[in-house]
Amino acid sequence: MRVQVGGYAVQVWRRELPGHFGSLSDLADLSETFGPLNAREDEDGSLFCVSVSPQFQIWPALLVTQRFSPDVGGFDPGVLIVPETGVVLVGAGERLLAYRLDDPPVRLWEDTASVGFWWWDRQGDTVLMAAELEFAAWDLHGRKRWSMFVEPPWSYSVHDGVILLDVMDHLTSFPLPGGPQGVQP
Template sequence: MVEVQIGEYHLRIFEDGVPADWTALREHAALFGEYDVQSREPGPVSVVVLSTPQGRDLVVAQHHEPSGPGFPLGVLLVPETGVLLIGAGERVLAYDIRVPELLWEDRAEFGFWAFARHGDVILMLAELELAAWTTAGHKVWSVFVEPPWTYTVHEQTVTLDVMGRVRSLDLRTGTPVEGRP
């Protein structure tokens, strides 16, 4: 288990199975989300427990595949907007923890890699996609990629290298940036 304190929010992350206090967590959660936990497919079950200052717990449990090296569980909390993003396997979830409620569920085809926050933009890296959301959880843009691919962000420009083809995109809109590769 990993415990993280972000401002007034307390996160507990269990990456390989349900915790010992599972029954109590389910019964007392203000919102409980369960995704394929009973799956017989290979892959771990991850549990994210978020406790709010108001004493409301959000509990999310999910089976995920692919898993292992290169396909970690990813969690990103935006304290100022109350948005919690969770990525695991091919599933990407967004919650408003102030209510709490599920905002949306998305799919990262062939596997989620990571989240990266750049100011007021959150990038999601996946096997075949680079996508951007606002800190309020609204998807702004998405581009197809395929391995090997890398990216860098400098000021408001994303430089994306997909199999040696380099291009520059505006961080906020995803549109090509003129005068750059």
């Protein structure tokens, strides 16, 4: 699958590597691999590969390949690009990664998502991350603002800069950028 986001082209492969993976890896400005590429799908998790290229550039600035688990309904890999700052966030399984697409690109950090990543969600100048047992926020430069434990079933909505969080039918609300009081990044 290939999509355009701002001035970037994003290409994603799942469960198999692209036929030209060797060339992509060799010619990418930054290529990182997490886990064995030739492992068995059922033993070592599923394969996920994403490339990010600035518009009109053939070869990727960033290529990330990894094995991830869990890979069942609701635990799909996700990529979010912040075009204004060139930050790329990647989530798959329990691994969270952040990159800055400078020249050359650099990894900003690696983090974990308890039990498994669900999705990224941009709300204005805040990026939210939902996982099985964690709800967290970063700014547009990839700096963590806050993180909190949650327990399924849980959901949230954002209205006028306020998060309404429902954790097991217990409702709370708090300002989006500041997060819940007493929670530290």
